[in-house]
Amino acid sequence: MQAASAYDPHLARDLILDELFDLSLYKALRGITQSDIHDTLDELIKIETAHLAFWQRFFNLNLEQLDLGRRIKLSIMTMVCRIFGSMAVHLVLEAIEVHGVRKYLAVWQAHQGKPLGEALHGILMDEFKHEDVLVTALTQRQINPEKIRNIFLGLNDGLVEILGAVSGFFGAFGSATMVLIAASTTAVAGALSMGAGAFLALNSEQEVKSTDVAKKVFLGEASDVTPMEEPPLSSALVVGSAYLLGAIVPVFPVLLGATDPRFSILTAGLMVILVSTVLSFLSGMDIKRRILLNLVIITVAVSISYGIGIVAKNYWGVAL
Known part of the structure; x- marks a missing residue:
């Protein structure tokens, strides 16, 4: 040895x-x-x-x-x-x-x-x-990889997209009321869009698998097609709800009276660390790498969105 x-x-x-x-x-x-x-x-x-x-x-x-x-x-x-x-x-x-x-x-x-x-x-x-x-x-396989993927996808998208929207709206309008209205409507629309996208994608996959099974049955062949682990509607609800939950995090400080994006960035960053830690642990991913990656994504999204808001305000005349 x-x-x-x-x-x-x-x-x-x-x-x-x-x-x-x-x-x-x-x-x-x-x-x-x-x-x-x-x-x-x-x-x-x-x-x-x-x-x-x-x-x-x-x-x-x-x-x-x-x-x-x-x-x-x-x-x-x-x-x-x-x-x-x-x-x-x-x-x-x-x-x-x-x-x-x-x-x-x-x-x-x-x-x-x-x-x-x-x-x-x-x-x-x-x-x-x-x-x-x-x-x-x-x-009995309590961890469903599809559910983890859907929850993570929804939360992550809700956090990043709405935090970027909040930052951009603050840069453009500078009004907490305007930011709250714009971010809230964007969050609801985003949740519906995410849920609908998940439903359509999985429903299409389900139809393709059903066709393959029917084809093999007709030909008298053994079917090796694995059934869907989660119904499309259930997956859509999970994704949409997770997105909305993630979207609430950057909007909540504005609802409480925040007048700039700093508190939204702070709360979203803390939420990203918590969510990344839990979901990375449950799915076996590297926790530090996942946290760092998501924080980098948020930083880039906030910087670009806020910059676009400033440009819109100063050069395109967007303001209250």
Whole structure:
């Protein structure tokens, strides 16, 4: 086995602490859940205990205490599960599964043909088979990728588009009343447009799949067409509602009396961080990268929209 010193010490520390975090989380969840899922959690605890011991031996590094960031994360997740009950537990377990698989696959791809890559083979087999079966059986796939995509799409579009509109209207009109009227009507129109677009797109997809199924039935062939996971109308409502919820965030400060876009930018930025954190965690995406990307998008949208508003006011005579 290659010497532990040959590896990035940060990677070694992260792998061990991540396993320790998962183990600590499963133990904490066992203490706040009903007995019907204790057998599943006990099996997960057994697996994580073995993984933790393996990495400690592999890197010759014995870490028994979580760092501050992971302790805070553990406390928050435990509190959320305690407050929201079994649904939150299901979501957390599935999210942990997704993150674990993505993390180990990335490390394995970077160390193929090396001792660390070989060591990861057994861990990944556990993640793919044993833990996946256990967690999937428990959660019954509570995380619907389509719903996550729709919620994220709607919220993100509502935040960015209406924040840009608020900034542009302030630049052009300088009147909170005018901004409120214009932004509110734009938000409602945008929500209806997003919902209608989602409905039409999924309805078209549903019709295409139905035609393919009918064709295969007629020809006597086995159908390999997967059914739609979510009805078009339900998806449209999710997208439209999420858009409207996101749109309310930059409009709300104006409703409370804000006379410039600063408070709208602040509230929208905080909302982006919160939404990006939650949805990135649930879908297994890189949280920091997603937050940074959305903040950059908002910054660009606000700058361009406000600039257009100023140009409209000074050169095109747009004003109250």
